[in-house]
Amino acid sequence: MQKFWNDPVTWGHAGLYLLGAIAVLAVVIVFVTYAIYFERKVIGWMQYRRGPNRTGPLGLLQTVADVAKLLMKEDTIPAKADKALFILAPVLAFVPSFLVLAIIPYGLNLQFADLNVGFLYYVALSGITTIAIVLGGWSSNNKYALLGGMRSAAQMISYEVPLVMSVVGIAMMTESLNLREIVIYQEGWFWHWNFLPQIVGFAVFVVAAISELNRTPFDLPEAESELVAGYHVEYSGFRFAFFMLTEYIYVYAIACLATILFLGGWNAPAPQLDFIPGLVWFALKFACIVFFLFWIRATLPRLRIDQLMGLAWKVLLPLAILNIFLTAVGIEWWGKGGG
Amino acid sequence: MIRTEELLLNVGPQHPSTHGVFRIIVKLDGEIITEATPVMGYLHRGTEKLAENLNFTQIIPYTDRMDYVSAMTNNYVLVHAVEKMMGLEVPERAEFLRLIVMELQRVASHMVWWGTYLLDIGALSPFLYAFSDRERILQLFNELCGARLTYNYMRVGGVKWDAPEGWIDRVKQFVRDMKTKLLEYDDLASGNEILLSRIKGVGTYDAQTAIDYGLSGANLRSTGVKWDLRKNEPYSLYSRFEFDVPVGKNGDCYDRYLVRMEEMRQSLRILEQALEQFPEGGETMGKVPRVIRPPVGEIYVRIESPRGEIGCYIVSKGKAEPFRLKFRRPSFVNLQILPKLLVGESMTNLVTILGGIDIVLGEVDC
Numbered sequence: 001m002q003k004f005w006n007d008p009v010t011w012g013h014a015g016l017y018l019l020g021a022i023a024v025l026a027v028v029i030v031f032v033t034y035a036i037y038f039e040r041k042v043i044g045w046m047q048y049r050r051g052p053n054r055t056g057p058l059g060l061l062q063t064v065a066d067v068a069k070l071l072m073k074e075d076t077i078p079a080k081a082d083k084a085l086f087i088l089a090p091v092l093a094f095v096p097s098f099l100v101l102a103i104i105p106y107g108l109n110l111q112f113a114d115l116n117v118g119f120l121y122y123v124a125l126s127g128i129t130t131i132a133i134v135l136g137g138w139s140s141n142n143k144y145a146l147l148g149g150m151r152s153a154a155q156m157i158s159y160e161v162p163l164v165m166s167v168v169g170i171a172m173m174t175e176s177l178n179l180r181e182i183v184i185y186q187e188g189w190f191w192h193w194n195f196l197p198q199i200v201g202f203a204v205f206v207v208a209a210i211s212e213l214n215r216t217p218f219d220l221p222e223a224e225s226e227l228v229a230g231y232h233v234e235y236s237g238f239r240f241a242f243f244m245l246t247e248y249i250y251v252y253a254i255a256c257l258a259t260i261l262f263l264g265g266w267n268a269p270a271p272q273l274d275f276i277p278g279l280v281w282f283a284l285k286f287a288c289i290v291f292f293l294f295w296i297r298a299t300l301p302r303l304r305i306d307q308l309m310g311l312a313w314k315v316l317l318p319l320a321i322l323n324i325f326l327t328a329v330g331i332e333w334w335g336k337g338g339g
Numbered sequence: 340m341i342r343t344e345e346l347l348l349n350v351g352p353q354h355p356s357t358h359g360v361f362r363i364i365v366k367l368d369g370e371i372i373t374e375a376t377p378v379m380g381y382l383h384r385g386t387e388k389l390a391e392n393l394n395f396t397q398i399i400p401y402t403d404r405m406d407y408v409s410a411m412t413n414n415y416v417l418v419h420a421v422e423k424m425m426g427l428e429v430p431e432r433a434e435f436l437r438l439i440v441m442e443l444q445r446v447a448s449h450m451v452w453w454g455t456y457l458l459d460i461g462a463l464s465p466f467l468y469a470f471s472d473r474e475r476i477l478q479l480f481n482e483l484c485g486a487r488l489t490y491n492y493m494r495v496g497g498v499k500w501d502a503p504e505g506w507i508d509r510v511k512q513f514v515r516d517m518k519t520k521l522l523e524y525d526d527l528a529s530g531n532e533i534l535l536s537r538i539k540g541v542g543t544y545d546a547q548t549a550i551d552y553g554l555s556g557a558n559l560r561s562t563g564v565k566w567d568l569r570k571n572e573p574y575s576l577y578s579r580f581e582f583d584v585p586v587g588k589n590g591d592c593y594d595r596y597l598v599r600m601e602e603m604r605q606s607l608r609i610l611e612q613a614l615e616q617f618p619e620g621g622e623t624m625g626k627v628p629r630v631i632r633p634p635v636g637e638i639y640v641r642i643e644s645p646r647g648e649i650g651c652y653i654v655s656k657g658k659a660e661p662f663r664l665k666f667r668r669p670s671f672v673n674l675q676i677l678p679k680l681l682v683g684e685s686m687t688n689l690v691t692i693l694g695g696i697d698i699v700l701g702e703v704d705c
Binding site for chain 1: 346348460462466528533534536685686
């Protein structure tokens with residue numbers, strides 16, 4: 001798909017690109033639908049429950065029914081809300097979440113945009129969602145929503161720093177921020193994957209990523225027991241669905257990113273297993289990370305906001321910097337590949 | 340200069356973490372609470388006034404609905420007061436049954452607290468584990484008296500129903516299972532780093548403050564005061580059994596947590612002994628006059644409910660109805676310390692502290 005970028009733009013190209021975008025959107029929507037189903041099932045099993053099992057065979061249509069319900073709900077906008085911003089916020093949250101998917105390489109040649117600054121692009125765009133969340137909390141003119149929005153802003157800004165810092169080690173090793181090149185660098189046996197030489201970075205990345213996703217134990221912006229629902233408390237119907245959709249697309253994006261950066265992307269764990277298509281390996285690793293995120297949700301309590309900030313600035317950031325230092329020392333001593 | 344102002348936030352009565360229809364108005368400076376005003380009474384039903392027109396057997400169902408998480412102990416405080424007033428003898432089998440259900444109730448009540456408390460702190464699963472284990476206690480109660488929540492089980496002079504066939508064995512089995520379950524609870528939550536950081540050193544008060552505010556139950560014992568009516572003023576058959584009164588040291592939410600966890604273990608210990616000594620046969624109702632008319636006078640009795648000291652004060656004019664009935668409800672009294680504890684805490688700690696006090700709104704508003 002790379003050559004599209006270099007070829008002159010024609011109607012045919014534009015049409016193909018549009019089709020591709022729709023395909024990705026479809027994949028993502030299906031993922032979100034069944035990720036929610038999977039999450040409810042997994043947590044259900046962990047809690048001696050059965051999870052959704054009534055709508056459709058094995059409850060497979062539960063999320064579809066939920067979305068249909070949200071579509072049919074009355075669209076309410078609070079009288080005292082800032083109407084324009086209130087309507088804008090869910091869109092502003094959703095659009096970047098979809099845009100970041102453009103740079104995800106699923107296979108050697110299966111990628112939309114092969115950007116040289118792929119990772120930076122991800123960070124830059126996902127930051128916009130924070131604005132949307134603050135905007136949603138602010139424009140609702142609701143105190144709970146405002147508190148949720150403010151918390152979210154503080155949290156996401158704090159955690160973006162260690163998230164980016166944790167990847168610097170990889171950038172130093174591969175000398176690239178291009179996601180495709182990062183995966184190619186990790187070819188071979190599974191100990192060539194970045195998560196081993198960059199184990200500190202990987203740990204920091206996972207913790208920071210869970211926090212970026214606003215998931216347990218860092219789900220303070222929507223801490224149900226304190227803030228009822230947080231920033232989207234006033235949203236109903238499909239505007240609410242957009243926020244939920246955003247959240248799950250970021251689960252998708254972060255799981256992809258972790259797979260690419262640390263788990264070798266589409267590479268098989270052993271060269272002998274190369275006959276299995278790369279997409280399968282990618283999907284497997286991706287599924288493991290998604291499962292891990294859901295598992296955490298069923299297990300851990302929630303941190304307090306001050307502890308959350310302390311963790312970001314006092315623990316994760318120094319660790320990430322230490323990781324950069326160690327990587328630099330490793331590269332100096334053993335050359336690339338050590339660390 | 341940015342103009343800042345305090346945020347007046349209304350929490351409840353429809354809020355997931357106020358454990359019912361409790362409302363609290365907090366003034367926030369950022370996320371720090373500068374003032375907290377509880378508003379109560381959303382569940383007030385006038386139990387005490389209603390009781391003045393009912394005879395004593397008819398009042399028992401009303402006590403079920405006060406502390407609906409621990410109905411058995413409420414039943415007991417009323418019938419115990421009347422029995423004491425009239426000097427009635429309760430058959431041993433009935434007294435054993437009462438003690439067994441009260442201790443089961445204490446375990447069930449603490450399990451509800453454990454589950455909901457961790458849910459407040461953000462852990463989803465313990466809630467379901469606790470409720471599925473509590474379900475077994477409810478099942479046992481259901482076999483005994485046909486109700487799962489509001490039992491209406493005790494009567495002046497005994498209990499309404501005898502234990503059905505095999506019930507004692509099923510309770511024994513439950514006690515055995517529950518012991519391992521408690522270990523699992525500890526493995527899952529008690530040592531969790533996040534939980535510790537959330538509840539250690541939060542909502543601290545010392546023993547003198549606790550006594551000044553009239554706190555009782557785990558709220559008092561967490562400060563190190565060894566006061567448990569089952570030991571200090573033994574009622575029922577508690578003097579026959581061996582058990583410890585767990586106390587804390589620092590008087591924070593974490594100590595309250597530990598005290599309650601240990602109380603469950605001690606309750607199981609009492610249950611084990613009581614089930615061993617359970618008499619083979621015997622009556623479940625003592626000799627009680629057809630119409631219960633306590634002699635002229637007044638009486639106050641108090642027992643240890645899962646939430647603290649529950650007291651019942653009866654003034655009788657020799658009629659079938661009480662002239663005045665007053666309940667000392669531990670939830671209500673314990674709640675009074677809340678505004679003091681909340682000042683200077685964050686919104687998040689509001690939930691932690693409120694949950695740590697362990698209130699039941701049916702009892703607060705009565």
